[in-house]
Amino acid sequence: MGMTSTEKILARAAGLDEVHAGQLIMAKLDLVLGNDITSPVAIGEFEKFGLDRVFDRDRIALVPDHFAPNKDIKAATQCKCVRTFARRMGITNYFEVGQMGVEHALLPEKGLVSAGDVVIGADSHTCTYGALGAFSTGVGSTDMAAGMATGKAWFKVPQAIRFNLSGTFRPFVGGKDLILHIIGMIGVDGALYKTMEFSGPGVASLSMDDRFTVCNMAIEAGGKNGIFPVDDATLEYLRQAGAKEPVIFESDPDASYEAVYDIDLSQIRSTVAFPHLPENTRTIDECGDVAVDQVVIGSCTNGRISDLRMAASVLKGRHVAEGMRCLIIPATQKIWRQAMDEGLFDIFMDAGCVISTPTCGPCLGGYMGILAEGERCVSTTNRNFVGRMGHVKSEVYLAGPAVAAASAVAGRIADPAKL
């Protein structure tokens, strides 16, 4: 029986010729990631091993990004715990404020993930790196601790669902609309424990940033990992980032899939997920009249340069609605500088937006844009659960950067094509 690309990556990491869905394996890890929320718990667990060193100081990444720059004394204490541990263990890839960015935008940019890698991260959106043809998945702090100590993790080889893409996007439609459409179709547990494999002739038309966005939200359908095939765009991205030599795996034609969905990208409309689940999707024409208080454009889902360019293309020559708070959060320092150099900041500032340093901040209701009771936010982030961005009676509407920017201008959920 043939194998999927995910099965091939896992087989190699487990030192086996072949693995198949359902099999329990112990796999070698290429990278172990943690942030300022999950690492302190992992460090506590790591101490229980009684080890004075990690398995490989070059293959651990510690990124204080959630409540950093420190939001309060407790957050500062957690960041200090991570910093102290990183220094004590000589962790190469510790990223202090000034170098740091939102972890899942930062790691690929720094060339820390390559095709064929196996990556775990104590953050659910670690599935982002599937865009590079890697197997990457979110775990908890104890798995991270075990990974830092042993360089290994156990996995149950996942079953797979394939999304066969054709066609190209319409204007103002992108990766976020595609993944929201899919989550709306299969539900928030539609890919529970499974691989979401994206393939087909439509892949070539997706930018790397779109692919990151799509894989990033695989977890929002319950998925274990999302994965794209490696093509010229992937190889060019890896080369520019200075990643190590890619190892390319392709799914066999007779690999087993639990389901196959055919998706014509030209049929995808701008899509919004209404409160309080990412599966509550509506196309832009079905949204009705929803007044909005705040817009957030950023995060590991949509804080990359092409997202900011898209937002700027909508905001150019326009101004946000009266009373609207529009927060732009470039995901990394590099993206920040690039946006500034390209003149996007002038567009944002002329439009009445505010530009923040990289942070996860508002996405998880940490700081830098918390919602009061009854307030509504259109956000390019990834979750709209009850209380996600602040008060339990606030509401988050998930959308791509074009809809978010258009909504900032209109003061209500708006179609960028009809502004």
Place this chain on the structure above:
Amino acid sequence: MKVKGRVFRYYDNVDTDVIIPARYLNTSSAEELASHCMEDIDKDFVRKVRKGDIIVAGANFGCGSSREHAPLAIKTSGISCVIASTFARIFYRNSINIGLPILECPEASEKICAEDEVEVDFDTGEIRDLTQGLVFRAEPFPPFMQKIISCGGLINYLKEEEK
């Protein structure tokens, strides 16, 4: 091992943001986390929960963030077991890794009501609803996971393996 307790009943897609809101994640203290457990969907939970009580929920329990603070808060609040029809995968992994007993049992998830007195036998996977006089059987864990649980979590298991 057996546990017995009163049931707190929740439904589908209980996410980790309501189990422990991110605004409290600026600490790793299990007791502090437990003092805010479930507060965004059930303000009374913390006041009412007693040692040994059981959570019964629907599908996809623990979806969302990878925060281990979620099973940790539940365990520290005194909950002895979570029964659901399905669990989100990271929550499932985290619970096993920290030693919070969880059972997948769609039938029990459907029939058990709030406030019922329920007894769970982890060795047999038997779930008894003493209030309604119903008996359910949950899927036992694969041997590999049973070993992690019997060692008291992943770290102890790996330390055993090293020996």
